[in-house]
Amino acid sequence: MDLILKNGFVVDSANNFEGVADVLIDKGKIVKCAPDIEESADKIIDCSGRTVIPGLCDMHVHFRDPGQTHKEDIITGCEAAAAGGVTAVACMPNTTPPVDNAEVVMYILNKARKAKAKVYPIGCITKGMKGEELCDYEELRKAGCVAVSDDGKPVLNARIMARAMVKAHYAGLRVISHCEDPDIIAGGIMNSGAVSKELGVKGMHRMSEDTQTAREIVMAGDLEMPIHIAHVSTATSMLLVRLGARYGTMVTSETCPHYFTLTDEKLRLRDADYRMNPPLRTEDDVTAITEAVCDGTIDCIVTDHAPHTAEEKADFEKAPNGVVGLETSLAATLTELYHRGKISLRRIVKLMCVNPRRILNIPGGSFSEGEPADIAIFDPNEEWIVDPDKLHSKSHNTCFKGMKLKGRVKMTILNGNVVYEDK
Ligand code: DOR
Ligand code: ZN
Numbered sequence: 001m002d003l004i005l006k007n008g009f010v011v012d013s014a015n016n017f018e019g020v021a022d023v024l025i026d027k028g029k030i031v032k033c034a035p036d037i038e039e040s041a042d043k044i045i046d047c048s049g050r051t052v053i054p055g056l057c058d059m060h061v062h063f064r065d066p067g068q069t070h071k072e073d074i075i076t077g078c079e080a081a082a083a084g085g086v087t088a089v090a091c092m093p094n095t096t097p098p099v100d101n102a103e104v105v106m107y108i109l110n111k112a113r114k115a116k117a118k119v120y121p122i123g124c125i126t127k128g129m130k131g132e133e134l135c136d137y138e139e140l141r142k143a144g145c146v147a148v149s150d151d152g153k154p155v156l157n158a159r160i161m162a163r164a165m166v167k168a169h170y171a172g173l174r175v176i177s178h179c180e181d182p183d184i185i186a187g188g189i190m191n192s193g194a195v196s197k198e199l200g201v202k203g204m205h206r207m208s209e210d211t212q213t214a215r216e217i218v219m220a221g222d223l224e225m226p227i228h229i230a231h232v233s234t235a236t237s238m239l240l241v242r243l244g245a246r247y248g249t250m251v252t253s254e255t256c257p258h259y260f261t262l263t264d265e266k267l268r269l270r271d272a273d274y275r276m277n278p279p280l281r282t283e284d285d286v287t288a289i290t291e292a293v294c295d296g297t298i299d300c301i302v303t304d305h306a307p308h309t310a311e312e313k314a315d316f317e318k319a320p321n322g323v324v325g326l327e328t329s330l331a332a333t334l335t336e337l338y339h340r341g342k343i344s345l346r347r348i349v350k351l352m353c354v355n356p357r358r359i360l361n362i363p364g365g366s367f368s369e370g371e372p373a374d375i376a377i378f379d380p381n382e383e384w385i386v387d388p389d390k391l392h393s394k395s396h397n398t399c400f401k402g403m404k405l406k407g408r409v410k411m412t413i414l415n416g417n418v419v420y421e422d423k
Pocket of ligand 1: 094153278
């Protein structure tokens, strides 16, 4: 046997197991997870005092490769992933060129072969993300895509979106919808509310997100087709997802740690590192999103890891939207939800490891025999302060900068090999 992880506190939600156990690994796969395994192995790692979970799957990241590799490339993006305990990422297609044909998919998968995480490309819903002509979903799936999305942009035409939902479903791909009505945004740069008014900057009204979320859920219900709602940020959108799911619509959804941690009060700093799309909202939204994460209405926690350069982020009003998140997502979730007694580790593992893989139909997420040995090992109690300069990502635009987080990734294992170690 190649490796044994001894005496860690294993949380294996998919198998309903939680407790101190050993994990035996051979040839990159899980052989067994049980207390007091007697077999010997070439390498033994003592995990006492640490929590051992399946590697995280972040189903919403933006690696800028191809096209803007000065912000991030597939290799550095996966280094950031490994440092965050993330062993699988699904990367959004708003690259240059966009991922609307097999050739770009093949470029990504080829480059990802040497990366420290598994990369699953998401293809575009429409050619060039123009919202007009559907991509060839059979071609995208055969090339290796696991979902389709025009993330960063909405598909404005409802008829085109309806056709996309049906065609993608029959090609075996989930549609991930970025819910935004740009006519309502009309140049807004932060949540529209008391803070934007005081600052005198143009707001992004919440109905921009809510109207589109409502449309997607209504269409998914009427068509009897699945839909996945990306980065939910408002209380009303949350309610719509809850309602849809309650009445049998095949709706799944995700949110990001910043939406249950921070509010638009942060924007008072006039710092573009707190700007993303959708924007940080209000305390009521944070409460609603937190509830929905904890009660299971939201299926996944993702990062929307969106690297941008310091130069671009220097101008509060002109900077592009987006924040990096891969290296802080587990720690921020532990700090905000677990250490405050709002959520169990089991549910965190469901949200960050099991559900994203189920939605995308990709392997892993448990310690069952034969699963890939993709594992995150963390110290739930270690406190650290987020220093943007210490991130592995090429870009440092984190909205958690300077915050003290509790919970730190100590080691990440991919196919049985250590790809990250916190020393
Ligand atoms: O803040 C965001 N940044 N939201 C998106 O939807 C796109 C992303 C990006 O690509 O930078
Ligand atoms: Zn995104």
